[in-house]
Amino acid sequence: MEEQILRIKKDFVPKYEDGYPLITEEACANPQILTEEGRPFRLEAGDGTFLGRGYYGRQNKGLGWVLTQKEHEPIDERLFQKKLAVALGRRTSLFMDETTNTFRILNGEGDGLGGLTIDYFNGYYLLQWYSAGAYTWQKTIVDLLFQNTDAVGVYEKKRFSSEGGYVSDDDFVTGERAPEPLLVKENGMTFAVYLNDGAMTGLFLDQRDVRQTLRETVPEDARVLNTFSYTGAFSVACALGGAGHTVNVDAANRSLEKTKEQFEVNGLDPASHQILVEDVFTYFRRAIQRGEQYDVVILDPPSFARTKKTTFSAVKDYGKLLEQAFQLTAPGGIVAASTNHAGLYPKKFRAFIYEAMEKTETTGRIKSTFRLPEDFRVDADYPDGNYLKVHLIEKSAEGGLL
Structure with missing residues (x-):
């Protein structure tokens, strides 16, 4: 397939010279030539200087990707x-x-x-x-x-x-x-996955390091609240680490059987844990009214979610979620706050944490921070690709700032 010439506007040339891989419409001087998905292009500055070679593939991020900056390397x-x-x-x-x-x-x-x-x-x-x-x-x-x-x-x-x-x-x-299911191993834990059952498999591989850390650090006999729990993988890690009881809350009906299965394939009794099909926000309100306290509260919401009663957007609403989580966390406990929303940048995410602590008069510290694990390699010239942000926040046991 013959490659086309895609020209980059002058102001964007330095960015692509430095290795930026994503082709954005605003950077292109002649985006109208991109009409055939998959067709390769030669990326040039206005004066014909070679910048790279890539392909047209329209997605929500842009118009395609640069695959090589070597002028004599074809896409083949x-x-x-x-x-x-x-x-x-x-x-x-x-x-x-x-x-x-x-x-x-x-x-x-x-x-x-x-x-x-x-x-x-x-x-x-x-x-x-x-x-x-x-x-x-x-x-x-x-x-x-x-x-x-x-x-x-x-x-x-x-x-x-x-x-x-x-x-x-x-x-x-x-x-x-x-x-x-297909049974797989992760740091000695077993998980049931399904490769032909819709958009997801049952296990988010990018959370491997977080699961292992929770397993290694969860207090003995801890009470764990796992919200937006999906198939309960975080809870399995905590239970194998010695947690005494987990409460798993997710609005999807299928989460009930899937979570039971994850406990069972690890030799854990699902009857020793609660698995609730319920709107997380509804559960939070009731749990706060009941005065419930947990040693670990896990927050891993989708970027956007809508139930019959609630609409959630991570960019707008994560702070409110944290406020409720801090109220449910026992002194000395941990809130595991996670987001995979690339548009919720690290600085803003940390600001949500500090604002929620202030509003709930919570003192504590961010104990550890996680980004994508090593196998989720990130291009240094495209930092937006490092979408995962996880903070383990330790609540003060005595009310003073840690």
Whole structure:
């Protein structure tokens, strides 16, 4: 496919010279040439200076991605082969870790292939495509996986459509189908995942370090409140670390059976834990009225959520969520505050924490902070790709500032 010439406006040239990978419409002098998804382009300054080579793939972030800044390197199978080989090499230690067999092996622009991520699940590979343009390379990537890895089977999630959402159909691509559930290991913990059951698998791989830290530091016999609990993975980690009781709250009906399953595959009795299908905000109000106190409160809400009674936006409403969480946290306890909203920047997120502490007259400190784990590699020239922000906030045991 013949490449087109995409020109960058003068004011944006230094940005792309420095390696910025995302093609934005505001930076392009002639974006009208981009009409065929997947078609490669040569990126040039107005005077013809070579800036990079990429492809057109429209998604919510922009118009496509730069894949190379080498003028004589075409976008072809050899380029993808090289990118995949380097990405696999970066995860060697994880492949050799006998306690973990699920992690990310290619993280989009962080590994030089914006628009695509690949996750590993105990011999199975899950590809996530974020534009129709990226998807034009599907056969090439799948073939390379079978040539270069131990792939038993390949699945995919097509996270694009005319409405910009998830394209839901049979996600199995080729090879052998995975069992349902597929059991995977993470730092010695077991989790049940489903590779062909909608947009999500049952486990958020980017929270691996947070789960392990909670498991290692949770107080013995602690009471844990896990909100927006999904399949209860945080609670499993806490229970295996010695927590005495967990309360899991999520508005989705399926969370009940999925959470029970996660406890069971780890040899834990679900009957020793509460699993509630309920609006988190409704639960918070009632729990505060009842005077409930927890040693650990976990907040991992979606960026945006709507239930029958509540609409939540992380950018607007996370502070209110923290205020309620602090009221439910016992002295000396921990609030684990997490967001994956790229638009909620670290400075603003910390401001929410301090404002909520002030409003609730809570004293304490941010004990530890997490960003994406090592396998979720981030491009230094595209810091927005480092979307995950997690703070473990320790509430003062005596009322004084820690």
